Amino acid sequence: MSTEDQIIHKIKGEIGEDHLHDASNYRGECDDLYYPPDTESFARLLSALYAEGKKITIAGARTGLTGGCVPEGGALISTDRMNRIGPFDRERETVTCGPGVLLADLQEHLRQHGYFFPADPTETLCTIGGVVANNSSGARSYKYGSARGFVTAAEVVFAVGARLRLQRGDVIEQGGYFSFEADGKPFRLPAPMLKMPSTKNAAGYYFKPGCDLLDLLVGSEGTLCVFTEVTLKVLPLPERLxxxxxxxxxVEGALGFVSKSRRHGVTETRSHGDTETRSLEAVRALEFFDGNSLGFLRDDFPKVPEGKAAAVWFEVEATNENFDEVVIEWAGRLEVVGVPLEEVWMPVDPAGVEEIRKFRHAVSWKVSEYIKQKGLRKLGTDTAVPIEAFDDxxxxxxxxxxxxGIKYVAYGHFGDCHLHLNMLPxxxxxxxTGKGIYLELCRKAVELGGTVSAEHGIGKLKKEYLKLMYGEEGIGEMRKVKRYLDPKNLLNTGNLFD
Incomplete structure (x- = not known):
C-alpha cells in the first residue's frame, strides 16, 4: 500500500493549534487527528473508532461560526485529503466532488466550463463537505435558496461505518419513516416530526411530509452522517452581471428600497429539490449595510463615501442583449428614491464587480478579526423573521x-429578511451583557415565526437557542433520529443538542 493510500495519523502534541478552533474563536482539544484519503478508508476508520467508543468530530476548513467542527476530546477526522473534483457532466449540468474540495477551487473549475455553483457563503475557502453538512447559502440565496436544493446525489457514511449511495428520489419519507438499505443492512429511520418556520432556515433537522432523505441529511451538521462524495447541480454563468x-x-430610505426591490421581477418560481428559487429575471442578491459597517470598511474601500447612514448592494443577472436596459432600469429606480447616481457604485466591468464582492465579504472578516483580537467569541445574530415583521x-x-451601549455593526441578507447584527464588546x-441581548433577539425572532439561525447552523455554541425554537418536544424528535443512526452518540457529539 502506498503512502497516498494510507490514513495519516497524528497524536496529541503533534496536532497543530489551527485544527482546534474555528472562525468563531471557539477552541477545543483532541487526542488523535486522522487524514483518510478516500471513502473506503474513511468508513473503515469511522467503524473502528466507533467500536472503541471514541468521540468523533469531522472537520473541513474550520471556517464555521458555531463550533461544529471543534473537537471536545476523542478523535478528529479531517477531510482535507478527500479533495478530488470529478468530471463535469455538461448534459446533466452536474459535478461530483469530495468533501475536502474548497468552494473557491470548485467555482474556478466550473468557471472554465462556463458554469457556477449557486451557494455563495462569505468564506470561499470553506469545503464542499462543510457547505452540504451545514446547508450553506450566502448572498445569492435571495434568488437560488440554499445548498440543499442543489444536491442531486451523495455517498454518505453513517456512524457505525455503513455506506450508502443515494440519488435524489431514491428514498422518500412515508408514514413517518425513511426505509433503505446500507451495506446490505435494512434501515427504517424515523422522521423528525417538526414544524419548521417559513423563513430561510438552517436550525436543526429538516423535515416536510414526503421529503427526500437527502434533504434530512443535508444540514444535519455531521450528526447523522458524513458526506464522502457529493453530486451538485450547477448552472450556466450569466452573460452579464x-x-x-x-x-x-x-436607514429608512435603505429599508424602503429593499422592500421595493423584493417585489421586482418575482413573477415565477423554479424548484430545486425541496426549495424554491425566484425567477431568472429577479434580483439574485439584495443586501444591507448600516453606517457602522460602512465605517468599518471605508479605509479599505475608498469608494465608500463619508456620512452615509446605510447602503444596499444588489446583483441582477442579465444578457449581453438586455444589459444596457437593465442598467437604465435600476438607475431609474435609484433616482426615484432620491439616490444621486454620482454617488452610486455601479461598475460595468468584471474587475469592478469583483471589487464589490470583496467589499461585501470584507465586513464579516473584519468582525472576526476584531473579536479574535479581543480574545472573545463572535457575538453575531443569524436570525430571520417573516417579511411583514422584519423592518420593525x-x-x-x-x-x-x-x-x-455596546458597539455594533449590522448587515445581512435583507432580501431574505435575514439579519447579522454583530456586537463588538x-x-x-x-x-x-451582549449574550443576554442575543438571547432576547433570538426569543423575539421565534415569537415572530422566524428562526434563530438562517444559515450558520447551531453547532455547539447555539444549542440553547435551538431549544428555544423547537422546545423539548422538537428536540426529542431530533434525538430519536440521532439515536437510531448513532446509538452511542459519538459522531459530532455536542452539535445541535447534548
Missing amino acids: LSCVAFFES YYRWAIAMVREA KDNTEYV
Whole structure:
C-alpha cells in the first residue's frame, strides 16, 4: 500500500493549534487527528473508532461560526485529503466532488466550463463537505435558496461505518419513516416530526411530509452522517452581471428600497429539490449595510463615501442583449428614491464587480478579526423573521444594543429578511451583557415565526437557542433520529443538542 493510500495519523502534541478552533474563536482539544484519503478508508476508520467508543468530530476548513467542527476530546477526522473534483457532466449540468474540495477551487473549475455553483457563503475557502453538512447559502440565496436544493446525489457514511449511495428520489419519507438499505443492512429511520418556520432556515433537522432523505441529511451538521462524495447541480454563468452599491442618507430610505426591490421581477418560481428559487429575471442578491459597517470598511474601500447612514448592494443577472436596459432600469429606480447616481457604485466591468464582492465579504472578516483580537467569541445574530415583521424587528434589535451601549455593526441578507447584527464588546463584561441581548433577539425572532439561525447552523455554541425554537418536544424528535443512526452518540457529539 502506498503512502497516498494510507490514513495519516497524528497524536496529541503533534496536532497543530489551527485544527482546534474555528472562525468563531471557539477552541477545543483532541487526542488523535486522522487524514483518510478516500471513502473506503474513511468508513473503515469511522467503524473502528466507533467500536472503541471514541468521540468523533469531522472537520473541513474550520471556517464555521458555531463550533461544529471543534473537537471536545476523542478523535478528529479531517477531510482535507478527500479533495478530488470529478468530471463535469455538461448534459446533466452536474459535478461530483469530495468533501475536502474548497468552494473557491470548485467555482474556478466550473468557471472554465462556463458554469457556477449557486451557494455563495462569505468564506470561499470553506469545503464542499462543510457547505452540504451545514446547508450553506450566502448572498445569492435571495434568488437560488440554499445548498440543499442543489444536491442531486451523495455517498454518505453513517456512524457505525455503513455506506450508502443515494440519488435524489431514491428514498422518500412515508408514514413517518425513511426505509433503505446500507451495506446490505435494512434501515427504517424515523422522521423528525417538526414544524419548521417559513423563513430561510438552517436550525436543526429538516423535515416536510414526503421529503427526500437527502434533504434530512443535508444540514444535519455531521450528526447523522458524513458526506464522502457529493453530486451538485450547477448552472450556466450569466452573460452579464449588474452589481451595484447604493448609499443612503437614512436607514429608512435603505429599508424602503429593499422592500421595493423584493417585489421586482418575482413573477415565477423554479424548484430545486425541496426549495424554491425566484425567477431568472429577479434580483439574485439584495443586501444591507448600516453606517457602522460602512465605517468599518471605508479605509479599505475608498469608494465608500463619508456620512452615509446605510447602503444596499444588489446583483441582477442579465444578457449581453438586455444589459444596457437593465442598467437604465435600476438607475431609474435609484433616482426615484432620491439616490444621486454620482454617488452610486455601479461598475460595468468584471474587475469592478469583483471589487464589490470583496467589499461585501470584507465586513464579516473584519468582525472576526476584531473579536479574535479581543480574545472573545463572535457575538453575531443569524436570525430571520417573516417579511411583514422584519423592518420593525430590525429597529427593535438595534435599539436594544444601542441602549446597552455596546458597539455594533449590522448587515445581512435583507432580501431574505435575514439579519447579522454583530456586537463588538470591548471586554468580557460587555460580552456577558451582549449574550443576554442575543438571547432576547433570538426569543423575539421565534415569537415572530422566524428562526434563530438562517444559515450558520447551531453547532455547539447555539444549542440553547435551538431549544428555544423547537422546545423539548422538537428536540426529542431530533434525538430519536440521532439515536437510531448513532446509538452511542459519538459522531459530532455536542452539535445541535447534548
